[in-house]
Amino acid sequence: QVQLVESGGGLAQAGGSLTLSCATSERIASIDVMAWFRQAPGKEREFVARSRRFGSKTDIQDSLKGRFTLARDNAKNTLNLQMNNLKPDDTAMYYCVSGSSWGPGTQVTVSS
Numbered sequence: 001q002v003q004l005v006e007s008g009g010g011l012a013q014a015g016g017s018l019t020l021s022c023a024t025s026e027r028i029a030s031i032d033v034m035a036w037f038r039q040a041p042g043k044e045r046e047f048v049a050r051s052r053r054f055g056s057k058t059d060i061q062d063s064l065k066g067r068f069t070l071a072r073d074n075a076k077n078t079l080n081l082q083m084n085n086l087k088p089d090d091t092a093m094y095y096c097v098s099g100s101s102w103g104p105g106t107q108v109t110v111s112s
Contacts, residue, residue, distance in 0.1 A: 002026045004096045009106030012086050020106060022079040022096030029053070029074045031098055036070070036081050038092035038108075048094070051079060086110045 003025035012018050024031065036048040049070040050059045058070045069082045079096060088110050096103040 002031065002098050002101050004098060004101055004103035006094060006096050006103045006106035009094060009108045011109045011111065014087055014110055014112050016086050016110075017082070017084045018086065018108060020081040020083065020094055020096075020108070021076075022081075022103060024077055024079070024098070027074075028072055028077045028079060033098065034072075034079045035097045036079075036094060037097055038090075038094045040089075040092040043092075045095075049081060083108070088112045 005023045006020060008018060008020040010018065022034065032053045033050060035050040037045050038048050039045040047061055048064065049061065049068060051070050051072055060068055060070065067083065067085045071080050073080055083090065090108060091110050093105040093107050095105045
């Protein structure tokens with residue numbers, strides 16, 4: 001089972017940017033599907049973005065398109081979520097997922 005570790009979270013001001021990285025224990029180039037989810041306090045976990053190996057396709061939650069982008073870095077073996085124009089509503093714990101494996105999460109807090 002692949003091991004995942006997120007990094008890059010922290011405190012940002014509204015309008016700022018953060019890049020979250022997910023490091024994998026296996027060659028990321030061999031992993032079919034990887035995704036990011038997030039969960040804000042008192043809210044249900046929600047899908048953020050997904051990367052599919054075949055066709056190098058990415059899917060971003062509709063409401064986040066234009067602000068969030070997702071890319072694999074095969075050289076560094078990471079899945080990177082670039083978040084721009086951050087909003088207080090983006091405050092959440094962000095999780096990297098592959099199959100049934102979840103990372104421990106990284107906290108993102110956006111101040112207004």
